[in-house]
Amino acid sequence: MTWRFALVLEPAASDDAREDFAAGFREIDPSAPALSVGELSTQRGDGIFESIGVVNGHAQEVAAHLERLAHSAALCDLPTPNLEQWRQAVTVAAAHCPADGEGVIKLILSRGVEHGPAPTAWVTAAQAPDNTVVRERGVRIVTLDRGYGIDTPARAPWLLLGAKTLSYAVNMAAIREAKRRGADDAVFVSSDGFVLEAPTASLVLRIGGRFVTPAPNGGILHGTTQLSLFEHLAVQGRETAYETVPVSALAEADAAWLLSSVRLAAPISAIDGVAVAVDRELTASFNEYLLSPRT
Amino acid sequence: MTWRFALVLEPAASDDAREDFAAGFREIDPSAPALSVGELSTQRGDGIFESIGVVNGHAQEVAAHLERLAHSAALCDLPTPNLEQWRQAVTVAAAHCPADGEGVIKLILSRGVEHGPAPTAWVTAAQAPDNTVVRERGVRIVTLDRGYGIDTPARAPWLLLGAKTLSYAVNMAAIREAKRRGADDAVFVSSDGFVLEAPTASLVLRIGGRFVTPAPNGGILHGTTQLSLFEHLAVQGRETAYETVPVSALAEADAAWLLSSVRLAAPISAIDGVAVAVDRELTASFNEYLLSPRT
Numbered sequence: 001m002t003w004r005f006a007l008v009l010e011p012a013a014s015d016d017a018r019e020d021f022a023a024g025f026r027e028i029d030p031s032a033p034a035l036s037v038g039e040l041s042t043q044r045g046d047g048i049f050e051s052i053g054v055v056n057g058h059a060q061e062v063a064a065h066l067e068r069l070a071h072s073a074a075l076c077d078l079p080t081p082n083l084e085q086w087r088q089a090v091t092v093a094a095a096h097c098p099a100d101g102e103g104v105i106k107l108i109l110s111r112g113v114e115h116g117p118a119p120t121a122w123v124t125a126a127q128a129p130d131n132t133v134v135r136e137r138g139v140r141i142v143t144l145d146r147g148y149g150i151d152t153p154a155r156a157p158w159l160l161l162g163a164k165t166l167s168y169a170v171n172m173a174a175i176r177e178a179k180r181r182g183a184d185d186a187v188f189v190s191s192d193g194f195v196l197e198a199p200t201a202s203l204v205l206r207i208g209g210r211f212v213t214p215a216p217n218g219g220i221l222h223g224t225t226q227l228s229l230f231e232h233l234a235v236q237g238r239e240t241a242y243e244t245v246p247v248s249a250l251a252e253a254d255a256a257w258l259l260s261s262v263r264l265a266a267p268i269s270a271i272d273g274v275a276v277a278v279d280r281e282l283t284a285s286f287n288e289y290l291l292s293p294r295t
Numbered sequence: 296m297t298w299r300f301a302l303v304l305e306p307a308a309s310d311d312a313r314e315d316f317a318a319g320f321r322e323i324d325p326s327a328p329a330l331s332v333g334e335l336s337t338q339r340g341d342g343i344f345e346s347i348g349v350v351n352g353h354a355q356e357v358a359a360h361l362e363r364l365a366h367s368a369a370l371c372d373l374p375t376p377n378l379e380q381w382r383q384a385v386t387v388a389a390a391h392c393p394a395d396g397e398g399v400i401k402l403i404l405s406r407g408v409e410h411g412p413a414p415t416a417w418v419t420a421a422q423a424p425d426n427t428v429v430r431e432r433g434v435r436i437v438t439l440d441r442g443y444g445i446d447t448p449a450r451a452p453w454l455l456l457g458a459k460t461l462s463y464a465v466n467m468a469a470i471r472e473a474k475r476r477g478a479d480d481a482v483f484v485s486s487d488g489f490v491l492e493a494p495t496a497s498l499v500l501r502i503g504g505r506f507v508t509p510a511p512n513g514g515i516l517h518g519t520t521q522l523s524l525f526e527h528l529a530v531q532g533r534e535t536a537y538e539t540v541p542v543s544a545l546a547e548a549d550a551a552w553l554l555s556s557v558r559l560a561a562p563i564s565a566i567d568g569v570a571v572a573v574d575r576e577l578t579a580s581f582n583e584y585l586l587s588p589r590t
Contacts, residue, residue, distance in 0.1 A: 002410065006332050033328040035337060037301050037419055042330060043403070044463040045340020076464065077471055108338070115297065124332055147447045147454050149486065156440045158472040158481075159465055167340040167462030169371065170454055172406075176372055177453040191444065 003030035003106075005096035005125040009089055011118035025089050030124055039120060041110030045167035047119075048072035052090065053128070053225075053261040054103035058293045059094040060261065062087060064224040068164065069107060075163040079119060081109060086123075093125040102128035104262045108166070131263045135287050138269030138278045139184040139258060143247060144174050146188035146196055150244065153219030161219040171199035183270065185258060187250070190219075195245040201260035202226035205245065205253035206279070212249075215242040225259040225290065232289050255279040257286070264290040298325035298401075300391035300420040302384055306413035320384050325419055334415060336405030340462035342414075343367035347385065348423070348520075348556040349398035353588045354389040355556065357382060359519040363459065364402060370458040374414060376404060381418075388420040397423035399557045403461070426558045430582050433564030433573045434479040434553060438542060439469050441483035441491055445539065448514030456514040466494035478565065480553060482545070485514075490540040496555035497521040500540065500548035501574070507544075510537040520554040520585065527584050550574040552581070559585040 010024040028034050040046040050065045066083045073081055090105055097103025105125050112119040153161040160167075178186040187203055188196040195214050197203055202223030205212045211233050216222040230240040250256065255277065256268040265286040267278040305319040323329050335341040345360045361378045368376055385400055392398025400420050407414040448456040455462075473481040482498055483491040490509050492498055497518030500507045506528050511517040525535040545551065550572060551563040560581040562573040 003333055028332075030332055033330060034332050035328060035330040035334070037323075037325055037329050037403075037417055038298055039330070039337060041340075042334060042337040042405070043344070043401075043461065044467055045336075045461050046464050046467050047337075049338070076468065106338070108332075110337070122332055144453055145447070145451045147443045147451050149442075152440070152442045152486065156442050158439055158468040159442050160468050163464075165340075165464040166338065167460075167464035168338075169340050169342075169458075169460040169462035172339055172341050173371065173453040173455050191447065 003124040003126045005093060006030035006034070007089055007092060007123050008034065009085060009121035009123070011121075025085070025092070025123070028122075034122070035120070036113055038113040038116070039110060040112060040114055041108065041120065041166050043114065045165065045169070047108060047110035047166040048076055048078065048164055049109070049166055050107040050164065051261050052105040052107070053264070054094050054097040054105055054125070055291050055293065056101070057094055057097060057099045059090050059105060060294045061224045061228055062090055063295065064227060065107070065261075068222065068224065069109065072163040072165065073109060075157070075160055076165060078109060078111060089123045093123050096125045098127055102131075102262070104128045110166070128262050131266075134184075134266050135264060135283065136280065138267035140182070140270035141185050141187045141198070141258070141268055142178045142181050142183045142272050143189050143250065144177060144186045145191055148190055148219060149192045150190040150194045150217070150219070153217060157218070162216070162221065164221055174199045182273070189247050193247050195247055195250055196220055197223075198258050201258035201263065201266070204229065204257045204259055205249060206255045207249065207253050210239045210241055212241050212243050212245060214245045223259055225261050225264065228294055229259060229265070229286060229290065251276070255282065257283065298419040298421045300388060301325035301329070302387060302418050303329065304380060304384055304416035304418070320380070320387070320418075323417075329417070330415070331408055333408040333411070334405060335407060335409055336403065336415065336461050338409065340460065340464070342403060342405035342461045343371055343373065343459055344404070344461055345402040345459065346556050347400040347402070348559070349389050349392040349400055349420070350586050350588065351396070352389055352392060352394045354385050354400060355589045356519045356523055357385050358590065359522060360402070363517065363519065364404065367458040367460065368404060370452070370455055371460060373404060373406060384418045388418050391420045393422055397426075397557070399423045405461070423557050429479075429561050430559060430578065431575065433562035435477070435565035436480050436482050436493070436553070436563055437473045437476050437478045437567050438484050438545065439472060439481045440486055443485055443514060444487045445485045445489045445512070445514070448512060452513070457511070457516065459516055469494045477568070484542050488542050490542055490545055491515055492518075493553050496553035496558065496561070499524065499552045499554055500544060501550045502544065502548050505534045505536055507536050507538050507540060509540045518554055520556050520559065523589055524554060524560070524581060524585065546571070550577065552578065
């Protein structure tokens with residue numbers, strides 16, 4: 001991702017690190033030095049983020065992303081984000097995405113410079129990679145053990161499993177492991193045999209006409225794109241459900257997709273080296289919806 | 296930590312991101328912007344680090360830290376660090392630590408700017424906080440579930456449990472949880488009841504005259520300070536052992552310490568709210584050794 005635009009949100013004029021950000025931000029050069037080595041985002045992966053898809057200049061599902069940013073901040077004991085300031089920053093960033101085509105806006109809220117007075121917050125915008133092929137042909141996935149039991153997140157909130165933190169080294173390592181195995185992406189499974197999510201996407205299965213996603217029980221990020229697709233399916237009169245999904249359901253499903261803000265709906269075409277059927281027509285209808293302006 | 300000195304290691308003059316760093320580095324202002332928003336360390340916690348203690352200008356156990364840096368790099372599929380370049384950078388940084396007193400040098404190797412040609416690497420130096428009181432009075436710890444079974448790391452290397460990555464949000468959250476419970480620090484335990492390590496320190500127990508630390512089986516960082524202390528104890532003719540340690544051993548031990556590069560030996564004075572005996576004399580002898588020049 002080559003960022004073509006970036007801005008830093010100005011912190012409140014206060015020594016109180018728990019204070020909300022005041023309104024206001026300043027544009028910066030996305031390729032120039034902007035962060036000091038004292039930044040806790042860079043020293044400790046200590047912060048949170050969101051990635052927002054942009055279609056023809058329209059930022060998708062902004063309210064849902066901002067809501068999740070605030071949720072992650074609460075889980076990580078970060079100051080409550082000033083969502084109006086962030087919303088305005090997204091509007092400015094969207095204007096720097098392609099007017100015709102797809103873009104991506106990233107929001108980052110770091111704990112700031114160590115012992116500093118306030119968090120650091122910035123927003124970047126870029127042209128999105130071309131995902132046309134992957135939306136049609138799909139992704140080959142491998143299942144990888146996430147190491148946790150399905151009931152772990154609820155009893156150990158310090159593991160931050162429901163927060164979208166900057167500590168994504170494991171997510172990136174899982175994708176490298178998938179590629180090493182000749183696949184494109186991974187799906188994490190719990191150590192006790194339940195399907196969770198992909199490193200950077202949610203999972204949706206079609207099982208006998210029902211659309212099912214693993215329940216976001218604290219260990220799974222609640223995907224904004226999955227949420228939006230479920231609303232769309234409900235309007236069409238289709239049945240949707242949040243469930244505890246055993247790993248066996250993955251191979252038995254009629255069809256399955258990875259859903260994320262920028263790649264949108266990528267049909268799963270192989271699971272652990274075994275090809276599975278892709279529903280091209282239904283996938284195309286999902287992406288047609290997901291590429292329409294959504295709020 | 297207020298960094299008083301920083302330098303960036305120059306990458307090799309090559310488009311090959313897998314190439315080693317060439318010799319050479321340049322000093323930067325540690326409080327000025329130095330890193331771009333495209334840095335994967337800051338976007339993804341995608342990189343590794345080491346913290347080296349410095350006593351009266353002497354950097355401690357440099358070889359062991361560099362060896363662990365190379366080990367972490369291999370686990371994370373990062374280019375093999377040019378250890379001679381890093382060693383020279385540590386020498387320069389040590390000269391900027393207090394000549395009389397304690398300092399800390401931090402090494403960071405990031406995957407670099409997204410789609411960039413090479414990793415980013417930098418070294419910082421600072422005066423260490425005054426740890427005199429904590430070395431004498433000790434730390435109150437709480438045990439926190441790390442979520443994994445003891446055998447998880449060996450079967451799931453993509454969880455990077457033996458690498459010292461920048462993705463430390465969980466480690467920081469565990470320390471916040473400990474403070475919320477009225478303690479000073481945490482000790483992680485496996486979901487199946489074995490003692491692991493502290494978020495930023497190793498654990499050593501004295502059990503009936505033997506000194507025992509949890510075996511670094513892939514899920515625990517092998518502590519450089521613990522390793523150094525064990526060498527010292529062996530020279531003194533004391534018995535040391537790496538073992539699988541059940542949680543019950545923590546309360547039953549004659550004494551216990553958290554060991555780390557900068558705080559050194561901190562005796563454990565309470566476990567989950569129950570006071571335990573501190574061996575002040577032995578602790579003082581540990582820290583006398585740990586404060587002596589070590590290579």
